[in-house]
Amino acid sequence: MAMDAGMSNLVGSSSSLSTCREFHSSSIGGGGSREVKALVVDDNRINQMLHHKLLDNLGVKNQVVGNGKEAVDIHVSGKQFDLILMDIDMPVMNGIEATRKLRDMGIRSVITGVSSHTLDHVKQEFIEAGIDEYHEKPLTSAKLLSILKQIKHKD
């Protein structure tokens, strides 16, 4: 893989690359597994770009929406996802409300709450709304990989 000048260090990069490849090969029909699909729900464009790229690099087809209402609407339109990365603070509809609505609709996708909130009561409310787990932003390749591996083992 050609590397840009900015990638000169990289302790841990070779292990990140090998774990990416490992996930790729098991996703793309290796062992008969189907492709994992993800939805990124975040109003912050930096995090949209970051999470989209993280998922892309792991070979996960993904879509990005900007708030909880768009997340609900995309499900109403019939789309389904294995994984939803859900932010909390968003305009129109926040992540807590969106999670509740999705669970009420019968959506059983893995919903991972992703936020920079450290307040326990906020996290608790998020958990009670129906997320499967919570991670603090920003997500890393390693965190995302552990989430995706759990999804694959569920199948």
Next chain:
Amino acid sequence: MEKKQQLHRQVVMMRQSLFDQGYVDDQFVQLEELQDDTNPNFVEEIVTLYYRDSARLISSIEQALERSPLDFDKLDNLMHQFRGSSSSIGARKVKAECTQFGEHCVGGNGEGCMRSFQRMKREYSALRKKLEAYFQVARQAGPMDTASRSN
């Protein structure tokens, strides 16, 4: 060839100084690891987006700081958003000032908020200059081959 090698060495040094001087943290390495052939300028693109988007937030915070009395909830919320973006690109010193600002909001300390905000803006500008210079030299140097990369 010699000129190329010199530029590459310069890039390595500039990059190292970003870490040594505390401007960026491990999240910056995460961004670098996402860069590949399909997105060879990913780090620069995301940093550019950060500076473009955050200008609006900083302006909103400035306006909110001019109001009297101060709405600490609003200020905290705005700074929380900005802190999130700063954290996502690994802007260590900027993030630290955002955290400080948040603590002053919780404490209802208007003077503290003003001071933190000024410090944050200084760190934000300093980081911008550092990163712009780094990306400029990195572009001139071009991609490094495996033999030239150092750990």
